[in-house]
Amino acid sequence: MNPEPTVVVLSGGVGGAKFADGLYQLLPKGNLTVCVNTGDDFNLFGLNISPDLDTVCYALAGREDPNTGWGQAGETWSVLNAISDLGGPVWFKLGDKDLATHLERTRLLGEGYPLTEITARICSRFGIQATILPMSDQNVRTLVDTEEFGLIPFQEYFVKKSCEPKVRGFQYQGISDAKPAVGLIDAINEADVVIIGPSNPLVSIEPILRVAGIRKALLEKRVVAVSPIIGGKTVKGPLAKMYKELGNLPSAATVAEGYRGLIQGYVMDSIDRDLSAQIDQWDIITLVTDTLMKSPLDRVILARKVIEFIQKELSG
Amino acid sequence: MNPEPTVVVLSGGVGGAKFADGLYQLLPKGNLTVCVNTGDDFNLFGLNISPDLDTVCYALAGREDPNTGWGQAGETWSVLNAISDLGGPVWFKLGDKDLATHLERTRLLGEGYPLTEITARICSRFGIQATILPMSDQNVRTLVDTEEFGLIPFQEYFVKKSCEPKVRGFQYQGISDAKPAVGLIDAINEADVVIIGPSNPLVSIEPILRVAGIRKALLEKRVVAVSPIIGGKTVKGPLAKMYKELGNLPSAATVAEGYRGLIQGYVMDSIDRDLSAQIDQWDIITLVTDTLMKSPLDRVILARKVIEFIQKELSG
16 A cells, blocks of 8 residues: 555544544645534524534644643633623533634635535635545534434534433434535545544444445445444543443444444454454454544554554555 | 603614713613614624614613724624634624624524514613614615715625715615514604704614604604714714715705704704704704713713703793
């Protein structure tokens, strides 16, 4: 394989963004395309908010808040405080800098620009030398089917209700009309490898895979996934809780099983080494290594291990 | 007349807001209704912005920026700076606190609340004990007909192009479908007097007067206007320049002439005393006094003089 491979990585929010940033630091500029889930997008105060896209952009721009993984470093909260004074809703933490992104995105969408082009413009302004693509320019809205409230929009489940409602399933509203972002299928076709980042398979990766043509394009490629579950727990987010509520074991093996038929390689944490024998039986080659990304350096180290694993084990 | 009269004042932005604030400080709480022009309203970044309503609300709440007359005291600019970094438009000065008002208004409009109710809610939050009403819940958009650019939205003329284009006339888009705000006609009918504040007659007062039923209601009332022109100049805004471009003298008499048949009293500055004889011939009684409002106290003093003038000269 190309000693400096071209990579498409599929990503949701914080975990995927950190891993994408590791690849971005590691690979030659121009070799990375990040395909980002937009099923979490929503509208608040009339603004079009794309949380995962922003998290990825801020991470690759070196602007992310190191304490939260989302939002921007040195963020201020003047507007949100004033909204609170007015009695408005403040459950979604809109920082002042973050708001500028939402306002400018909303303005350009209103002028008819597709989300792909708007994202490219923001990346350019941020000096990002990777291609960040929304999975689609059409609206897809992930709905969480909960026992208590029925179907609710993802951000209401995730932020407003702190992932507390018990989950019965998911719907991806608009998915049947969603076309892949311009350039995405070409990027997949031309990539040396596609990596599914350590994001939630149910609500971050599944919407991407359901966009027309994406799964089909991936079936022609070498695909590797990185487990978002470490020792039965998720580093961030509700995946382990969701698995339990849906009757599945919250384990790295459950993630791999969900990707059977799609991936040839799987990267899992050392703590889960006992699961690798089971996963090997599904014709998936495993890399067992330390996968927790605590520092920016950890991201690059993990990215390098994954790329070396692909070059060594999956170049045939 | 009632020694503590009930008053409806018609207002545009800064000048009208200062005068309305003088009346608010002077009159018993509950005796004042401010009817505000919404022809200047516009949409930017997907937000519904009502500049005149906000200027009036901030003034009566004691929150206005004392240096500009618009916007809020102690305003910060985090969002606008970040928008500038993104290459977005920054010609309209959106402060952080001000943005909160636009966001909450836009959110509530999106939920189906009429502008009147939203304004009442904001007033309540700000502790304002006067009734502030938009002229209408329906959208009216004042367009300025310019020689250079043809018809352009008011805020583009006023802020983006700094009132530089030569004016040929105005259009009030949507005016024929605009109904007066709920409660406005009742407030006029029940008021002891209606005062037209020192606002631009062409772009602040004319849209109000053109809303169905408002002029008719005023014709049944005692109406007094305060001149926005002092010594041939406007304290703020493009009225004098507009008058010249439209072939009129920029004078306090031109304003009064425009209100002939509608007003019985007219308040003009001492510097313009020579014009009062001409105005008297139109069956308009004049009060010649100092009208420039430099300080908060000036507002109350002017309001008291106007109310005393009405009680003395127009109570018949």
